[in-house]
Amino acid sequence: MSEGCNGNCSGCEEECGDRTEKQSLIVDANEFSRIGKVIAVVSGKGGVGKSLVTSMLAVAMNREGFETAILDADMTGPSIPKAFGLTGRAHMDQQGIYPMKSVTGIGIMSANLLLENETDPIIWRGPVIANAVRQFWKDVVWGDVDYMFIDMPPGTGDVPLTVFQSIAVDGIIIVTSPQELVSMIVAKAVNMARTMNIPVLGIVENMSYFECDECDKRHMIFGDSHLEEVAAAHGISRIARLPIDPELARTCDRGEMERYTAKDIEKLTDMLDFDSVTERASS
Numbered sequence: 001m002s003e004g005c006n007g008n009c010s011g012c013e014e015e016c017g018d019r020t021e022k023q024s025l026i027v028d029a030n031e032f033s034r035i036g037k038v039i040a041v042v043s044g045k046g047g048v049g050k051s052l053v054t055s056m057l058a059v060a061m062n063r064e065g066f067e068t069a070i071l072d073a074d075m076t077g078p079s080i081p082k083a084f085g086l087t088g089r090a091h092m093d094q095q096g097i098y099p100m101k102s103v104t105g106i107g108i109m110s111a112n113l114l115l116e117n118e119t120d121p122i123i124w125r126g127p128v129i130a131n132a133v134r135q136f137w138k139d140v141v142w143g144d145v146d147y148m149f150i151d152m153p154p155g156t157g158d159v160p161l162t163v164f165q166s167i168a169v170d171g172i173i174i175v176t177s178p179q180e181l182v183s184m185i186v187a188k189a190v191n192m193a194r195t196m197n198i199p200v201l202g203i204v205e206n207m208s209y210f211e212c213d214e215c216d217k218r219h220m221i222f223g224d225s226h227l228e229e230v231a232a233a234h235g236i237s238r239i240a241r242l243p244i245d246p247e248l249a250r251t252c253d254r255g256e257m258e259r260y261t262a263k264d265i266e267k268l269t270d271m272l273d274f275d276s277v278t279e280r281a282s283s
Protein backbone atom coordinates (compact mmCIF):
# COMPACT_ATOMS: atom_id res chain seq x y z
CA MET A 1 0.00 0.00 0.00
CA SER A 2 1.43 3.42 -0.90
CA GLU A 3 2.03 6.21 1.57
CA GLY A 4 -1.03 8.38 2.09
CA CYS A 5 -3.42 5.74 0.71
CA ASN A 6 -7.05 6.55 1.49
CA GLY A 7 -8.34 3.27 0.10
CA ASN A 8 -9.92 4.96 -2.92
CA CYS A 9 -8.21 3.73 -6.10
CA SER A 10 -10.00 5.95 -8.60
CA GLY A 11 -7.90 9.02 -9.31
CA CYS A 12 -4.79 7.39 -7.81
CA GLU A 13 -1.92 6.75 -10.22
CA GLU A 14 0.15 4.40 -8.02
CA GLU A 15 0.41 0.86 -9.46
CA CYS A 16 0.46 -0.83 -6.03
CA GLY A 17 -0.43 -4.45 -5.24
CA ASP A 18 -3.52 -3.41 -3.28
CA ARG A 19 -5.22 -1.77 -6.23
CA THR A 20 -8.84 -2.88 -6.38
CA GLU A 21 -9.66 -1.32 -9.78
CA LYS A 22 -7.71 -2.00 -12.96
CA GLN A 23 -6.21 1.30 -14.04
CA SER A 24 -6.82 2.42 -17.61
CA LEU A 25 -3.82 4.12 -19.17
CA ILE A 26 -5.85 5.32 -22.17
CA VAL A 27 -5.18 8.97 -22.93
CA ASP A 28 -7.89 11.34 -24.21
CA ALA A 29 -7.44 12.81 -27.67
CA ASN A 30 -7.01 16.56 -28.09
CA GLU A 31 -10.10 18.55 -27.10
CA PHE A 32 -10.38 19.85 -30.68
CA SER A 33 -10.45 16.35 -32.15
CA ARG A 34 -13.41 14.06 -32.77
CA ILE A 35 -12.03 10.74 -33.84
CA GLY A 36 -14.22 7.86 -35.05
CA LYS A 37 -12.58 4.50 -35.69
CA VAL A 38 -8.88 4.02 -34.94
CA ILE A 39 -7.12 1.25 -36.84
CA ALA A 40 -3.53 0.25 -36.06
CA VAL A 41 -1.49 -1.35 -38.85
CA VAL A 42 1.21 -3.65 -37.45
CA SER A 43 3.95 -5.91 -38.80
CA GLY A 44 6.48 -8.33 -37.34
CA LYS A 45 9.46 -6.54 -38.85
CA GLY A 46 10.29 -3.49 -40.95
CA GLY A 47 10.15 -3.31 -44.73
CA VAL A 48 7.16 -5.60 -45.38
CA GLY A 49 4.97 -2.74 -46.64
CA LYS A 50 3.13 -1.68 -43.48
CA SER A 51 3.36 2.03 -44.38
CA LEU A 52 2.13 1.30 -47.89
CA VAL A 53 -0.87 -0.66 -46.64
CA THR A 54 -1.64 2.14 -44.14
CA SER A 55 -1.48 4.69 -46.96
CA MET A 56 -3.63 2.59 -49.32
CA LEU A 57 -6.32 2.18 -46.68
CA ALA A 58 -6.37 5.92 -45.95
CA VAL A 59 -6.54 6.80 -49.66
CA ALA A 60 -9.32 4.27 -50.29
CA MET A 61 -11.49 5.50 -47.39
CA ASN A 62 -10.84 9.12 -48.33
CA ARG A 63 -12.02 8.33 -51.87
CA GLU A 64 -15.21 6.90 -50.37
CA GLY A 65 -15.87 10.33 -48.83
CA PHE A 66 -14.74 9.72 -45.24
CA GLU A 67 -12.61 12.18 -43.28
CA THR A 68 -9.37 10.27 -42.97
CA ALA A 69 -6.09 10.72 -41.10
CA ILE A 70 -2.77 8.94 -40.61
CA LEU A 71 -0.80 9.03 -37.37
CA ASP A 72 2.71 7.91 -38.27
CA ALA A 73 3.84 6.17 -35.09
CA ASP A 74 6.85 4.64 -36.83
CA MET A 75 9.06 7.31 -35.27
CA THR A 76 12.46 5.97 -36.28
CA GLY A 77 11.45 5.11 -39.87
CA PRO A 78 8.74 7.63 -40.75
CA SER A 79 7.86 7.05 -44.40
CA ILE A 80 4.28 8.38 -44.63
CA PRO A 81 5.07 12.05 -45.50
CA LYS A 82 7.30 10.93 -48.38
CA ALA A 83 4.60 8.68 -49.83
CA PHE A 84 2.25 11.69 -49.93
CA GLY A 85 4.88 14.19 -51.12
CA LEU A 86 4.74 16.21 -47.87
CA THR A 87 7.74 18.21 -46.69
CA GLY A 88 8.25 21.16 -44.35
CA ARG A 89 7.16 21.58 -40.76
CA ALA A 90 3.72 21.26 -39.21
CA HIS A 91 2.11 24.43 -37.91
CA MET A 92 1.41 24.80 -34.17
CA ASP A 93 -0.26 27.31 -31.87
CA GLN A 94 -1.71 27.41 -28.33
CA GLN A 95 -4.38 24.82 -29.23
CA GLY A 96 -1.82 22.26 -30.37
CA ILE A 97 -0.03 20.93 -33.44
CA TYR A 98 -1.91 20.81 -36.75
CA PRO A 99 -1.62 17.79 -39.04
CA MET A 100 -0.47 18.52 -42.58
CA LYS A 101 -3.03 17.87 -45.31
CA SER A 102 -2.26 15.74 -48.34
CA VAL A 103 -3.41 16.83 -51.82
CA THR A 104 -6.78 15.11 -51.36
CA GLY A 105 -7.20 16.23 -47.72
CA ILE A 106 -5.86 13.34 -45.61
CA GLY A 107 -4.56 14.70 -42.26
CA ILE A 108 -1.03 13.43 -41.56
CA MET A 109 1.23 13.73 -38.52
CA SER A 110 4.71 12.27 -38.49
CA ALA A 111 8.01 12.87 -36.71
CA ASN A 112 9.45 14.03 -40.04
CA LEU A 113 7.00 16.93 -40.09
CA LEU A 114 8.44 18.24 -36.82
CA LEU A 115 12.13 17.95 -37.66
CA GLU A 116 14.26 20.82 -38.97
CA ASN A 117 15.64 18.43 -41.55
CA GLU A 118 13.85 15.30 -42.77
CA THR A 119 17.20 13.50 -42.87
CA ASP A 120 17.85 14.14 -39.15
CA PRO A 121 17.81 10.76 -37.38
CA ILE A 122 15.57 10.15 -34.39
CA ILE A 123 17.82 8.57 -31.78
CA TRP A 124 15.40 8.07 -28.91
CA ARG A 125 14.90 5.26 -26.44
CA GLY A 126 11.66 3.28 -26.37
CA PRO A 127 9.84 5.18 -23.59
CA VAL A 128 10.55 8.53 -25.31
CA ILE A 129 9.21 7.17 -28.60
CA ALA A 130 6.06 5.86 -26.90
CA ASN A 131 5.57 9.23 -25.24
CA ALA A 132 5.95 11.04 -28.56
CA VAL A 133 3.23 8.81 -30.06
CA ARG A 134 0.95 9.68 -27.14
CA GLN A 135 1.62 13.36 -27.88
CA PHE A 136 0.63 12.84 -31.51
CA TRP A 137 -2.68 11.61 -30.16
CA LYS A 138 -3.36 14.20 -27.46
CA ASP A 139 -1.53 17.33 -28.66
CA VAL A 140 -2.48 17.20 -32.34
CA VAL A 141 -5.61 19.07 -33.39
CA TRP A 142 -6.99 16.34 -35.63
CA GLY A 143 -10.44 17.91 -36.07
CA ASP A 144 -13.23 15.65 -37.37
CA VAL A 145 -11.90 12.26 -38.42
CA ASP A 146 -13.99 9.21 -39.39
CA TYR A 147 -11.08 6.80 -39.82
CA MET A 148 -7.64 7.24 -38.29
CA PHE A 149 -4.93 4.81 -39.38
CA ILE A 150 -1.86 4.37 -37.18
CA ASP A 151 1.32 3.22 -38.88
CA MET A 152 2.80 1.35 -35.91
CA PRO A 153 6.48 0.78 -35.21
CA PRO A 154 7.41 -2.75 -36.41
CA GLY A 155 7.38 -5.64 -33.95
CA THR A 156 5.38 -6.51 -30.88
CA GLY A 157 7.71 -5.08 -28.26
CA ASP A 158 7.54 -2.41 -25.64
CA VAL A 159 6.74 0.57 -27.87
CA PRO A 160 3.72 -0.91 -29.71
CA LEU A 161 2.45 -2.27 -26.39
CA THR A 162 2.64 1.15 -24.72
CA VAL A 163 0.92 2.72 -27.72
CA PHE A 164 -1.93 0.19 -27.46
CA GLN A 165 -2.25 0.91 -23.75
CA SER A 166 -2.45 4.66 -24.40
CA ILE A 167 -4.67 4.99 -27.47
CA ALA A 168 -8.16 3.52 -27.74
CA VAL A 169 -7.59 1.39 -30.83
CA ASP A 170 -10.71 -0.22 -32.40
CA GLY A 171 -8.97 -2.81 -34.52
CA ILE A 172 -5.64 -4.13 -35.78
CA ILE A 173 -4.59 -5.06 -39.31
CA ILE A 174 -1.53 -7.30 -39.56
CA VAL A 175 0.80 -6.97 -42.56
CA THR A 176 3.15 -9.81 -43.44
CA SER A 177 5.18 -10.90 -46.43
CA PRO A 178 5.49 -14.50 -47.65
CA GLN A 179 9.13 -14.87 -46.63
CA GLU A 180 8.46 -13.89 -43.06
CA LEU A 181 8.00 -16.62 -40.49
CA VAL A 182 4.32 -15.96 -40.98
CA SER A 183 2.83 -18.30 -38.44
CA MET A 184 5.06 -17.11 -35.58
CA ILE A 185 4.77 -13.41 -36.49
CA VAL A 186 1.00 -13.61 -36.84
CA ALA A 187 0.70 -15.56 -33.57
CA LYS A 188 2.68 -12.86 -31.74
CA ALA A 189 0.56 -10.04 -33.21
CA VAL A 190 -2.70 -11.91 -32.51
CA ASN A 191 -1.62 -12.63 -28.93
CA MET A 192 -0.74 -9.00 -28.37
CA ALA A 193 -4.12 -7.90 -29.76
CA ARG A 194 -5.94 -10.43 -27.57
CA THR A 195 -4.01 -9.34 -24.47
CA MET A 196 -5.09 -5.78 -25.21
CA ASN A 197 -8.63 -6.91 -26.03
CA ILE A 198 -8.52 -5.39 -29.51
CA PRO A 199 -10.06 -7.27 -32.47
CA VAL A 200 -7.83 -8.36 -35.35
CA LEU A 201 -9.62 -7.09 -38.46
CA GLY A 202 -7.58 -9.02 -40.99
CA ILE A 203 -4.19 -10.06 -42.33
CA VAL A 204 -2.60 -8.62 -45.45
CA GLU A 205 0.09 -10.58 -47.26
CA ASN A 206 2.10 -7.99 -49.15
CA MET A 207 4.46 -8.82 -52.04
CA SER A 208 2.53 -12.05 -52.26
CA TYR A 209 3.14 -12.67 -55.97
CA PHE A 210 4.23 -11.00 -59.17
CA GLU A 211 1.92 -10.98 -62.17
CA CYS A 212 3.91 -11.10 -65.39
CA ASP A 213 2.73 -8.83 -68.26
CA GLU A 214 4.14 -11.25 -70.84
CA CYS A 215 2.67 -14.55 -69.69
CA ASP A 216 -0.15 -13.41 -67.36
CA LYS A 217 1.09 -15.94 -64.83
CA ARG A 218 1.42 -15.36 -61.10
CA HIS A 219 4.95 -15.98 -59.88
CA MET A 220 5.44 -16.62 -56.17
CA ILE A 221 8.77 -14.82 -55.91
CA PHE A 222 9.11 -15.24 -52.14
CA GLY A 223 7.65 -18.73 -51.97
CA ASP A 224 4.21 -20.22 -51.53
CA SER A 225 1.69 -18.55 -49.30
CA HIS A 226 0.44 -20.13 -46.08
CA LEU A 227 -1.82 -17.21 -45.32
CA GLU A 228 -5.10 -19.12 -45.41
CA GLU A 229 -4.03 -21.82 -42.93
CA VAL A 230 -2.42 -19.31 -40.60
CA ALA A 231 -5.46 -17.01 -40.63
CA ALA A 232 -7.82 -19.96 -40.09
CA ALA A 233 -5.71 -21.20 -37.16
CA HIS A 234 -6.36 -17.88 -35.42
CA GLY A 235 -10.02 -17.60 -36.44
CA ILE A 236 -9.34 -14.61 -38.72
CA SER A 237 -11.58 -14.65 -41.77
CA ARG A 238 -10.52 -11.50 -43.63
CA ILE A 239 -7.34 -11.82 -45.64
CA ALA A 240 -5.92 -9.94 -48.62
CA ARG A 241 -2.96 -10.48 -50.91
CA LEU A 242 -1.15 -7.62 -52.62
CA PRO A 243 1.16 -8.23 -55.59
CA ILE A 244 4.69 -6.92 -56.03
CA ASP A 245 4.02 -3.92 -58.24
CA PRO A 246 6.98 -1.84 -59.49
CA GLU A 247 4.52 0.94 -60.34
CA LEU A 248 3.47 1.07 -56.68
CA ALA A 249 7.09 1.50 -55.57
CA ARG A 250 7.61 4.25 -58.17
CA THR A 251 4.38 6.07 -57.24
CA CYS A 252 5.33 5.94 -53.58
CA ASP A 253 8.85 7.24 -54.28
CA ARG A 254 7.39 10.13 -56.26
CA GLY A 255 5.10 11.04 -53.34
CA GLU A 256 2.00 10.38 -55.42
CA MET A 257 0.34 7.69 -53.33
CA GLU A 258 -3.05 9.28 -53.95
CA ARG A 259 -2.78 8.61 -57.68
CA TYR A 260 -2.38 4.87 -57.22
CA THR A 261 -5.33 2.58 -57.70
CA ALA A 262 -4.72 -0.77 -56.05
CA LYS A 263 -6.26 -3.87 -57.60
CA ASP A 264 -8.69 -5.62 -55.23
CA ILE A 265 -8.58 -2.68 -52.82
CA GLU A 266 -12.03 -3.69 -51.53
CA LYS A 267 -10.39 -6.77 -49.96
CA LEU A 268 -8.56 -4.25 -47.74
CA THR A 269 -11.45 -1.89 -47.08
CA ASP A 270 -13.79 -4.84 -46.31
CA MET A 271 -11.64 -5.38 -43.22
CA LEU A 272 -13.04 -2.12 -41.84
CA ASP A 273 -16.56 -3.54 -41.61
CA PHE A 274 -16.70 -3.26 -37.82
CA ASP A 275 -20.28 -4.55 -37.52
CA SER A 276 -19.26 -7.86 -39.01
CA VAL A 277 -16.18 -7.98 -36.74
CA THR A 278 -18.44 -7.66 -33.70
CA GLU A 279 -20.79 -10.31 -35.11
CA ARG A 280 -17.85 -12.64 -35.83
CA ALA A 281 -16.42 -12.14 -32.35
CA SER A 282 -19.71 -12.91 -30.65
CA SER A 283 -20.68 -15.89 -32.81
Ligand SMILES: Nc1ncnc2c1ncn2[C@@H]1O[C@H](COP(=O)(O)OP(=O)(O)OP(=O)(O)O)[C@@H](O)[C@H]1O
Pocket (backbone or CB within 6 Å): 043, 045, 046, 047, 048, 049, 050, 051, 052, 053, 074, 077, 078, 079, 153, 154, 206, 207, 242, 243, 244, 245, 246, 248, 249, 250, 252, 253
Ligand atom coordinates in the same frame (compact mmCIF):
# COMPACT_ATOMS: atom_id res chain seq x y z
N1 LIG B 1 3.64 -4.54 -53.07
C1 LIG B 1 4.74 -3.82 -53.31
N2 LIG B 1 5.23 -3.69 -54.56
C2 LIG B 1 6.35 -2.96 -54.79
N3 LIG B 1 7.06 -2.32 -53.85
C3 LIG B 1 6.61 -2.42 -52.59
C4 LIG B 1 5.43 -3.16 -52.25
N4 LIG B 1 5.24 -3.07 -50.91
C5 LIG B 1 6.24 -2.31 -50.44
N5 LIG B 1 7.06 -1.91 -51.44
C6 LIG B 1 8.26 -1.07 -51.28
O1 LIG B 1 9.02 -1.59 -50.19
C7 LIG B 1 9.55 -0.53 -49.41
C8 LIG B 1 9.11 -0.71 -47.94
O2 LIG B 1 7.71 -0.48 -47.83
P1 LIG B 1 7.11 0.23 -46.53
O3 LIG B 1 7.87 1.47 -46.19
O4 LIG B 1 5.65 0.34 -46.72
O5 LIG B 1 7.44 -0.90 -45.47
P2 LIG B 1 7.26 -0.86 -43.88
O6 LIG B 1 6.86 -2.22 -43.47
O7 LIG B 1 6.40 0.26 -43.47
O8 LIG B 1 8.74 -0.58 -43.42
P3 LIG B 1 9.24 0.23 -42.15
O9 LIG B 1 8.65 -0.42 -40.96
O10 LIG B 1 10.73 0.07 -42.24
O11 LIG B 1 8.77 1.65 -42.36
C9 LIG B 1 9.06 0.77 -50.03
O12 LIG B 1 10.08 1.31 -50.82
C10 LIG B 1 7.90 0.36 -50.89
O13 LIG B 1 7.75 1.20 -52.01
